[in-house]
Amino acid sequence: MAEAMIAPLVTNPNIEERPQILVNDVSAAAVNKLKGNFPTIQTHSTLTQQSVDVDVVVVAVKPQNCSSLFSTLQPLLSDSINDPVILSICAGVPIWQFCQGLSTDKVVRTMPNTPATIQQGVTVWTANGGASYDGIFTSKEVELCRELLKSCGMEVQVEDEKFIDMATSISGSGPAYVFLLIESMVDTAVHMGFSREVATRLVLQTILGSTLYAEASTTLHPAELRNSVTSPAGTTASAVYELERGGFRSNVSNAIWACYRRSLEMGGRDSNVGPGRVGELPSGEFGDMK
Numbered sequence: 001m002a003e004a005m006i007a008p009l010v011t012n013p014n015i016e017e018r019p020q021i022l023v024n025d026v027s028a029a030a031v032n033k034l035k036g037n038f039p040t041i042q043t044h045s046t047l048t049q050q051s052v053d054v055d056v057v058v059v060a061v062k063p064q065n066c067s068s069l070f071s072t073l074q075p076l077l078s079d080s081i082n083d084p085v086i087l088s089i090c091a092g093v094p095i096w097q098f099c100q101g102l103s104t105d106k107v108v109r110t111m112p113n114t115p116a117t118i119q120q121g122v123t124v125w126t127a128n129g130g131a132s133y134d135g136i137f138t139s140k141e142v143e144l145c146r147e148l149l150k151s152c153g154m155e156v157q158v159e160d161e162k163f164i165d166m167a168t169s170i171s172g173s174g175p176a177y178v179f180l181l182i183e184s185m186v187d188t189a190v191h192m193g194f195s196r197e198v199a200t201r202l203v204l205q206t207i208l209g210s211t212l213y214a215e216a217s218t219t220l221h222p223a224e225l226r227n228s229v230t231s232p233a234g235t236t237a238s239a240v241y242e243l244e245r246g247g248f249r250s251n252v253s254n255a256i257w258a259c260y261r262r263s264l265e266m267g268g269r270d271s272n273v274g275p276g277r278v279g280e281l282p283s284g285e286f287g288d289m290k
């Protein structure tokens with residue numbers, strides 16, 4: 001995911017002042033791949049003081065690697081001359097764990113997605129403190145984070161951390177649901193006899209065109225757009241009947257709830273939530289997240 005966020009910073013022609021990017025990754029293969037794709041960035045396989053004397057430290061390790069990263073990063077941060085903002089993209093890991101592990105309050109939690117690679121991502125984010133972050137960050141620091149996230153596409157700032165776990169299940173993991181739909185449609189078209197190339201073109205343009213059409217028709221409910229495709233006694237009605245019979249809507253909904261539960265679970269929270277479950281949805285107010 002870090003690579004998806006670096007790409008627009010290096011390649012977006014609309015960025016006037018390119019930031020200096022230092023990347024640290026314990027995986028030599030990951031470092032080599034990044035260096036190969038983006039020769040202008042600096043890469044290191046061990047963290048150095050130089051890596052943290054920056055404005056923003058983006059933490060993009062897997063959630064299960066956070067505590068080991070914290071033990072290496074914390075001493076460097078306490079010696080840092082810059083007191084950088086820590087911007088996490090880690091699914092599930094709550095802000096308080098970063099504050100505790102890194103001895104800083106300057107933590108921004110985000111949930112980006114991979115279309116960032118082509119500046120078509122959406123990132124949901126919040127700064128520690130929510131609406132009252134101003135005792136923790138300067139407005140310049142918050143705006144710097146916003147600019148960084150904007151380079152990846154759309155950014156949506158939320159005031160309550162609970163929305164980050166929810167966004168993980170919609171926009172963070174969402175591209176995988178769409179890619180699975182693409183794969184299913186293409187494979188069926190190939191099964192029918194289309195070449196893979198034509199099948200892929202038909203499916204991608206159908207999804208892209210439908211998305212742009214829905215975006216241009218915000219006064220219409222998606223059901224109205226669907227109804228306008230569905231001729232009486234026609235082909236679409238037969239397809240939609242089978243999708244509904246197979247539980248399409250509830251499958252999508254169950255998948256999203258499962259994703260959300262996993263995000264809560266990874267943050268050590270009560271994850272027995274959702275339809276038919278007894279757990280309470282997180283209230284999510286800052287200070288109430290532990």
Ligand SMILES: NC(=O)C1=CN([C@@H]2O[C@H](COP(=O)(O)OP(=O)(O)OC[C@H]3O[C@@H](n4cnc5c(N)ncnc54)[C@H](OP(=O)(O)O)[C@@H]3O)[C@@H](O)[C@H]2O)C=CC1
Nearest residue numbers: 001024025026027030060061062063065069089090091112
């Ligand atoms: N993939 C996605 O679409 C999205 C991912 N995220 C979040 O982004 C984070 C990264 O996910 P993803 O990019 O898929 O994972 P990857 O495993 O591809 O990337 C993480 C990289 O961090 C390296 N690493 C592990 N420990 C350390 C350490 N202590 N210091 C430096 N580098 C380290 C890993 O090396 P090694 O492989 O050797 O462990 C790996 O190269 C996760 O927290 C995830 O929740 C958020 C939104 C979307």
Ligand SMILES: O=C(O)[C@@H]1CCC=N1
Nearest residue numbers: 090091168172173174
């Ligand atoms: O699968 C994951 O855990 C990460 C977080 C959101 C998308 N990918």
